[in-house]
Amino acid sequence: MKPAELLRARVHALWQKKGPVSAALLPFAWITGLVVRRRKRRALAQPAPPSALPTVVVGNLVVGGTGKTPVVIAIAHKLRALGWTPGIVSRGYGAQQGSDPRTGQGPLDAAEFGDEPALIARATGAPVAVHPQRSRARQALVQRFPDVDVVISDDGLQHLALSRDVEIVVQDARGIGNGRLLPAGPLREPAAKLAEVDFIVDNGAPFSEGPAAGHAADGVSFDNGRIDGGGQAVETSRPRRGRPERIGMRLRPTSAEHLSSGVRVAWPDWVARHRNTPMAAVAAIGQPARFFDTLRGAGLRLERALALPDHDAYEQTPFTALNQALIAITAKDAVKCGRFADPRVWVVHVEASFSDPSWLDRLAKLLGDAAAQRH
Incomplete structure (x- = not known):
């Protein structure tokens, strides 16, 4: 393991517990929390412009990969099998970013689109658009590929400028770690966000003994809109549908x-x-x-x-x-x-x-309901 990867592994290990290093970094975590709350209040006061197409965001709360890309691919395959024409938007991390969004379909150059969008494009055949401002990527996607009737956002849970109809959080064995925000913990936003999403997908959860659908994430419990370990849930402009459904994934x-x-x-x-x-x-x-x-x-x-x-x-x-x-x-x-x-x-x-493959049908119904409301 190279030194940079060894350091990253040690940091993630530290973030699994509330030790002295994490405690020393708490003042910086409070600043992170302040920034997150301001962004959410701004998004609530000035909601992102709605899209003509229903949109599902697949993201995570912790820093580092949790297995989002296979979920995006599975959703794209399912929606196509049900008669949809899905398109993908992504930041295009690692790509040579230009001022305008990039769009493409089929085998794409990872240097221009990013490795994950290139992988998704090859695995699904779906058209892809990349740009740090995912709302611009979605707009470019629709203009270039007018047959697209549903959008899947690879990551972007915290990108509040992108309006969305369904939110999915993908977690791995780390769960929410020590429950603290960066840099005292691994969280990009408070764990209270878990109470707001529609689905929580647990990567690596044992199917036979996994938690029942609707139960909270490890170390977190739902209780009247509050969630232990991350502060109070923040209001959102997206309609709530009750407790999130929880799905195991391998x-x-x-x-x-x-x-x-x-x-x-x-x-x-x-x-x-x-x-x-x-x-x-x-x-x-x-x-x-x-x-x-x-x-x-x-x-x-x-x-x-x-x-x-x-x-x-x-x-x-x-x-x-x-x-x-x-x-x-x-x-x-x-x-x-x-x-x-x-x-x-x-x-x-x-x-x-998935522990319950039919969750993809329920996801498709939510998107279908969202599409019907637009007409």
Whole structure:
């Protein structure tokens, strides 16, 4: 693990408890809270202009990846299967940002659109628009692709300039950490936000023993509009629908793709073929340990695990420094590594599996109701 990634892992570990370091940073967290409250009051006083299209935002409360992208992909697939024509908007983190939004469809250049939008575009075939101001991205998306009738925002929960009809929070095993705001904790906004959203998706939650739908997040309990561990819920211009519904999610490997040739092999067959092969793995994602644990859990012989900074641009190949016979990477890394002609590299593709798949139908109904109200 590189020094920057080691430091990041230690910071996330510190944020899981209320120790002396966190306490020392509380004055700065209060400033964060003040900024968040001012933004919400401003948004309530001057609501974001409504869009002609229903919009769902998929975001998180904590810093770092929680598994939003697979949820976005699953939603896009479901909506298309139900007859919708979804489009995606994103900030395009890591891309070479210009003054105007970028739009595209199909295989996109990660350097221009960002790795996550490029991955979503390839996985779903949906049109994509990127810009730090997601409302401008949505406007550009509609202008370029007039057939789009529903918008999915990849991240943007805190981007209040983007009007939305449905909000989804994706959490992982960290939950809300120590419940404190940045930099004393991992939260971008108070945990009270969990009381306002429509769905909470728990990445990694065990299905057989996961919490029932409508229960609060770990360390947090709903009680008459209040939520312990993050302060009082703030009013919002978006209509409330009662308690959030909570869904368990696991990321299940489905296949491995040879990066150079594009040949795909079903995951069980690929694991059986390479179970005893010395292997390395490289990941530039929010939580690389999850990827490495997936490989180890499959019984693969993982000798080297190289964690790179999230959204790393892969300006130089990291593969030449690895001497293992096989190298596994994630699909998010693959959109940036196509130019590296290393025959050892395989891409592990995953898909989201939910404790209650019918939640996507209920999501679609909320969007359909929102669309009907516009006519």
